[in-house]
Every structure is written in structure tokens, then in C-alpha cells.
Amino acid sequence: DAGITQSPRYKITETGRQVTLMCHQTWSHSYMFWYRQDLGHGLRLIYYSAAADITDKGEVPDGYVVSRSKTENFPLTLESATRSQTSVYFCASSEIGEWGGYTFGSGTRLTVV
Amino acid sequence: GQQVMQIPQYQHVQEGEDFTTYCNSSTTLSNIQWYKQRPGGHPVFLIQLVKSGEVKKQKRLTFQFGEAKKNSSLHITATQTTDVGTYFCAGLRKETSYDKVIFGPGTSLSVIP
Numbered sequence: 001d002a003g004i005t006q007s008p009r010y011k012i013t014e015t016g017r018q019v020t021l022m023c024h025q026t027w028s029h030s031y032m033f034w035y036r037q038d039l040g041h042g043l044r045l046i047y048y049s050a051a052a053d054i055t056d057k058g059e060v061p062d063g064y065v066v067s068r069s070k071t072e073n074f075p076l077t078l079e080s081a082t083r084s085q086t087s088v089y090f091c092a093s094s095e096i097g098e099w100g101g102y103t104f105g106s107g108t109r110l111t112v113v
Numbered sequence: 114g115q116q117v118m119q120i121p122q123y124q125h126v127q128e129g130e131d132f133t134t135y136c137n138s139s140t141t142l143s144n145i146q147w148y149k150q151r152p153g154g155h156p157v158f159l160i161q162l163v164k165s166g167e168v169k170k171q172k173r174l175t176f177q178f179g180e181a182k183k184n185s186s187l188h189i190t191a192t193q194t195t196d197v198g199t200y201f202c203a204g205l206r207k208e209t210s211y212d213k214v215i216f217g218p219g220t221s222l223s224v225i226p
Contacts, residue, residue, distance in 0.1 A: 035216075043156070043201065043216040090155055098205050098212045101146055101158030 003027050006091050006105035013081050013112055021076045021108045023091030031094040032074040033102065034058075034066065036087040043090070049074055050097065081112045116140065117204045119217040127225050132192050134220035136185040136202035143205040143212065145178055145185045150219070151198040192224050 045058030148156040162178035
């Protein structure tokens with residue numbers, strides 16, 4: 001899974017600050033996704049992108065912003081971090097979208113204090 | 114709420130025993146995918162099932178998709194300590210204008226050596 005890289009691996013930020021989580025993939029997969037994983041909720045989709053410059057909301061998009069100016073990058077920005085956004089964030093990519101398996105990055109563990 | 118359920122939530126087995134996790138959906142699914150996540154790791158795609166009644170095997174793992182395409186199971190024969198982790202199913206459900214992947218909450222497997 002070296003082809004999809006997330007950074008940083010760990011991040012602590014203060015309430016109200018803006019923070020950006022990075023995701024980079026080297027396969028030129030069209031589809032990219034951002035999930036958050038919380039105990040008791042499993043994996044929940046935040047945003048997804050079917051191609052460069054095409055993004056759409058998932059299940060829990062409030063408080064998050066994404067962009068996809070290049071196929072290989074899909075950054076996730078928390079505009080004004082809240083404690084409820086403390087979570088593990090996974091980026092994933094897929095060659096053919098929902099009809100193919102997703103390849104996940106190693107995740108970013110974000111703590112908002 | 115969760116539209117894809119998994120049971121059991123946790124399972125502790127003695128090494129060498131068999132293990133089964135079940136995935137149930139309230140609606141018909143277009144496909145079902147299975148992922149494994151080791152403790153502290155990221156989800157890793159295992160397999161995808163598409164056809165009604167489909168059965169696929171990967172060494173000691175057997176995956177089954179129900180006839181009505183609303184449920185699925187993962188069976189591990191003679192568990193090993195390397196099988197430890199959380200197993201997620203993810204169902205693809207056709208919405209009005211798009212396809213939606215819904216992850217189950219996962220079954221956490223512990224293997225006692």
C-alpha cells in the first residue's frame with residue numbers, strides 16, 4: 001500500500017484552528033475518499049471525488065472542506081476544528097469507484113484539544 | 114443509523130477454532146466487500162462478491178453472499194494469531210442517482226494462543 005500516503009501521521013491541534021490533512025496517491029486512481037473512524041460508528045464517509053475538480057459530500061461533511069486540483073492529491077481541511085472532530089482519518093483511492101476495492105492510506109490520528 | 118449490521122461485535126477464540134462473522138443489510142446490495150484492519154492499522158481490501166449466492170475462498174477464509182443479496186458471511190477455518198483484527202463488510206447500495214458504499218461496524222476478532 002505504499003502508493004497512497006497520508007500526512008501527518010499524528011496531529012494535535014487546538015479548538016478553532018484550521019488544519020489540513022494531506023493525501024497523495026501514485027496510481028492515478030480516479031476515485032478518492034475521506035473517511036473518519038470512531039469507536040461505535042465504524043467508517044463514515046466525509047467527502048469523495050470521482051476525478052480532478054469533481055467532489056461531493058458524503059455522510060458527515062459538516063465542518064470539512066476538500067479540493068482536488070490534481071488527480072493525485074486530495075487534501076481535507078477542517079476549517080475550525082472542534083473536539084468532536086477528534087478521530088482517525090483515512091484517505092482511500094479506487095480505480096473504478098464503488099465497484100472496486102478501496103486502498104486505504106495509513107491514517108492520520110487527529111486530536112483536537 | 115447503521116444500515117449494514119455485523120454480528121458479533123467481538124469474538125474471542127482459541128487458536129485453531131473456527132470463526133464466522135455475519136453481515137446483514139436492510140436493503141438489497143449490488144455488491145459486498147470485505148476488509149481486514151489489524152490493531153493500529155488501516156483497512157485492507159480482502160474480496161468483493163457480486164453475484165447472488167456467490168462463494169469465494171482465500172486459503173482458510175470463505176466468503177459468501179446471500180441469495181437475496183442482503184447478507185454475507187466470512188468464515189475463517191482454524192484461526193491463527195495472524196487473523197487478529199477487525200473485519201468489516203461494506204455493502205454497495207444503489208440510490209436514486211448514485212451508488213453508496215455503507216460500511217458495517219466491524220467484528221473484532223481476538224485469537225488466544
